[in-house]
Amino acid sequence: MSARIVEVEAYIGTDDPACHAARGRTERNAVMFGPPGYSYIYFIYGMYHCLNFVTEPEDRPAAVLLRAAEPVDGIELMQQRSSNSKLHELLNGPGKFCRAFGLGRGQNGIDLTGGELYLEDRQEEVANMGQSCRIGISVGKDLPWRFFDRESKSVSG
Numbered sequence: 001m002s003a004r005i006v007e008v009e010a011y012i013g014t015d016d017p018a019c020h021a022a023r024g025r026t027e028r029n030a031v032m033f034g035p036p037g038y039s040y041i042y043f044i045y046g047m048y049h050c051l052n053f054v055t056e057p058e059d060r061p062a063a064v065l066l067r068a069a070e071p072v073d074g075i076e077l078m079q080q081r082s083s084n085s086k087l088h089e090l091l092n093g094p095g096k097f098c099r100a101f102g103l104g105r106g107q108n109g110i111d112l113t114g115g116e117l118y119l120e121d122r123q124e125e126v127a128n129m130g131q132s133c134r135i136g137i138s139v140g141k142d143l144p145w146r147f148f149d150r151e152s153k154s155v156s157g
Helices: 075-081 096-099
Strands: 002-012 037-043 050-053 063-074 131-132 147-148
Touching: 050 096, 063 075, 063 096, 063 147, 075 096
Parallel strands: none
Antiparallel strands: 002 063, 002 147, 037 050, 050 063, 131 147
């Protein structure tokens, strides 16, 4: 399966009140304190998994949350795992993405530079990139660290 990422949010360090690292290192967020290029997957609201990419050097916790993507390959399997049949709604939220890709805590801490789950730079330029404050959080929502493809129907918010 593959997808084109169309929306992300940044969570940067212990000074960012919305970042899981703001309260220090815990068993849950330990991956964020490790080297960049690893998955940080956590469970929220008792029902959703969220995929993040660790981005900073060791001991400088920061990650990028994958908020939405457009399905590219393996769409049939994504639809089997999801309650959404409309393509633009299949991956338009962090929980929807993880459900459609079958991701959970078992994939927390995986090296994203190759293997079962990886990021690939396809050298695509986004013609109309949007930037806004982060959404769906109660603190740190004034920071303009949400980036999205304005042309994509799969953006979550």
